[in-house]
Amino acid sequence: MSRLHEIGPVMLVGAGKMGIALARGWLDAGLPPGNLVLVDPVPGDAARELAEDFGLVINSEALGLQPNVLVLAVKPQIIAEVMKTLAPVIGNHTLVLSIAAGVSIASLSEGLGTGRVVRSMPNTPAQIGKGISGAVAGPDVARQDRDAADALLAAAGQVVWFDAEGDLDAVTAVSGSGPAYVFNMVEALAAAGIAQGLPEHVAMQLARQTVIGAAALMEADPAPASVLRQNVTSPNGTTAAALDVLMASDGLTPLLERAVVAARQRSEELGRN
Numbered sequence: 001m002s003r004l005h006e007i008g009p010v011m012l013v014g015a016g017k018m019g020i021a022l023a024r025g026w027l028d029a030g031l032p033p034g035n036l037v038l039v040d041p042v043p044g045d046a047a048r049e050l051a052e053d054f055g056l057v058i059n060s061e062a063l064g065l066q067p068n069v070l071v072l073a074v075k076p077q078i079i080a081e082v083m084k085t086l087a088p089v090i091g092n093h094t095l096v097l098s099i100a101a102g103v104s105i106a107s108l109s110e111g112l113g114t115g116r117v118v119r120s121m122p123n124t125p126a127q128i129g130k131g132i133s134g135a136v137a138g139p140d141v142a143r144q145d146r147d148a149a150d151a152l153l154a155a156a157g158q159v160v161w162f163d164a165e166g167d168l169d170a171v172t173a174v175s176g177s178g179p180a181y182v183f184n185m186v187e188a189l190a191a192a193g194i195a196q197g198l199p200e201h202v203a204m205q206l207a208r209q210t211v212i213g214a215a216a217l218m219e220a221d222p223a224p225a226s227v228l229r230q231n232v233t234s235p236n237g238t239t240a241a242a243l244d245v246l247m248a249s250d251g252l253t254p255l256l257e258r259a260v261v262a263a264r265q266r267s268e269e270l271g272r273n
């Protein structure tokens with residue numbers, strides 16, 4: 001029996017991009033549809049599709065049910081307001097699992113009146129079960145709560161638990177936002193191909209399939225990324241010429257470092273709102 005079968009009622013507050021990506025994973029991994037309640041006043045197409053596929057109702061506000069797990073998946077900017085409406089649905093037995101960027105365990109605990117809080121950071125490949133989440137358990141989280149949070153996050157892919165909450169801002173900046181960096185690289189590689197005279201759709205096809213192929217190869221081959229890179233790089237060949245640019249002191253490494261620092265700072269800022 002799947003661990004998700006044993007969790008009991010789960011309430012998802014915020015059925016947006018990330019909430020729905022997770023919810024689909026839970027249902028596919030064995031969460032009984034009757035154990036999932038969706039709360040969203042403005043559900044999007046993906047939420048409506050999921051509701052239709054699994055016969056779920058989307059509530060515009062949290063109703064009386066006190067779920068075993070309340071998953072908070074609204075934007076950090078409105079989370080304080082949303083928490084004010086959730087007090088009646090937090091029971092003694094309710095674990096809170098937040099995926100909101102930046103929002104600390106302390107402010108979630110204060111806003112919801114419970115210390116049974118897990119703060120986590122998944123990413124959008126969760127949609128296809130290939131995500132990775134970081135998670136930190138608050139001080140009042142029991143072993144059984146942690147198992148429940150782990151089961152929910154594991155339905156979306158890998159889970160890494162951290163002891164220090166501050167690490168989650170770094171996780172957000174690396175893997176939470178990370179898929180966007182890779183998609184932007186596809187856009188940039190396609191643009192570079194167009195600049196070399198390739199038709200737009202061909203440049204995009206080449207760039208996109210290159211990243212898909214490279215990611216699939218990395219999944220299939222446990223060799224370090226540096227070895228996979230070396231396997232492409234013939235001595236004094238074309239890749240070496242390109243890597244001289246990418247790996248220069250002002251190349252991709254310092255650029256990504258700046259991007260990750262900016263994301264981390266924004267995560268910390270969102271937590272101060």
Ligand SMILES: NC(=O)C1=CN([C@@H]2O[C@H](COP(=O)(O)OP(=O)(O)OC[C@H]3O[C@@H](n4cnc5c(N)ncnc54)[C@H](O)[C@@H]3O)[C@@H](O)[C@H]2O)C=CC1
Pocket residue numbers: 013014015016017018019039040041042043044073074075076078082099100101121122123124176177
């Ligand atoms: N998109 C991503 O890649 C990731 C997002 N997150 C976090 O997930 C959370 C949601 O982000 P997205 O899904 O991208 O945003 P989104 O805008 O797609 O979803 C937010 C949803 O919350 C709903 N909502 C607004 N007010 C509400 C209320 N009072 N009660 C219930 N629902 C309400 C909106 O209608 C919307 O459907 C954020 O806190 C974000 O930091 C975490 C990891 C990755």
Ligand SMILES: O=C(O)[C@@H]1CCC=N1
Pocket residue numbers: 101172176177
């Ligand atoms: O951009 C954001 O704030 C969210 C958190 C990580 C990915 N998306």
